[in-house]
Amino acid sequence: MxxxxxxxxxxxxxxxxxxxxxxxxxxxxxxxxxxxxxxxxxxxxxxxxxxxxxxxxxxxxxxxxxxxxxxxxxxxxxxxxxxxxxxxxxxxxxxxxxxxxxxxxxxxxxxxxxxxxxxxxxxxxxxxxxEIRYEDLHFVAVCFAFLTAVSAVLICLMWLCNKSLHLFQKERHPLPESATEETELQMIGC
Structure with a gap:
């Protein structure tokens, strides 16, 4: 057969x-x-x-x-x-x-x-x-790191600007010594 x-x-x-x-x-x-x-x-x-x-x-x-x-x-x-x-x-x-x-x-x-x-x-x-491709996840992680770094730099710049403005105001409009002493005494309660 x-x-x-x-x-x-x-x-x-x-x-x-x-x-x-x-x-x-x-x-x-x-x-x-x-x-x-x-x-x-x-x-x-x-x-x-x-x-x-x-x-x-x-x-x-x-x-x-x-x-x-x-x-x-x-x-x-x-x-x-x-x-x-x-x-x-x-x-x-x-x-x-x-x-x-x-x-x-x-x-x-x-x-x-x-x-x-x-x-x-x-x-x-x-x-x-x-294999599973993580290219999109990699792109998101890089963008997140970049934005975090930019925000940290901006916060530091804002802090420096604030300190500079404070110093500039003290130099332009200094308080007389007697006014500061009276203010200190009033705060203490004497």
Missing amino acids: RPLAGLLWIGTLFLTVGRTRQSELSLYVSQPNLNATVEKNVLLSVAYTAKGVPVIRWKHTAAWGTTKIAEWKPGSYTNISDGYGDRVNVYRNGSLQILKVAMRDSGYYLVTVTEEFGTTIYGTILLNVS
Whole structure:
């Protein structure tokens, strides 16, 4: 028995179908390209149809090599690689969730669904992880620092002007010594 396999392109959706006389297996990848920012959770969403319960495997491929992420048979067993143990969730429909993605998580994710009869189908998702840009926050911080410095200079200038005006008034209109002595005596109450 020779399996027949095909790949249908529907807009941005992929539907992979593999058929034999004994089994029918299909895999649906809803978003073949995903964009995410650092520290966000990402769902690599797929759905399969099969007569039996298949084995699902996920791998990550990047420039530095291929890494196994998880393998499971829904309702039977789940094996998650040590590097992903606390960072992934697996779902019965074949989907995989990666928690708090990092730049190193960028790359291709290959899902393999293998039925009991040996039929295997593949799906691929490209994940692009980017850093959060703080350019706007940086601009606000620089403007705030500049305005704070300008206000501090203006306050110092106002203080100097006030002191200069006080000294100028004393030089122009000095009080006679007797007037100051009388004022001091009146204040004391003598």
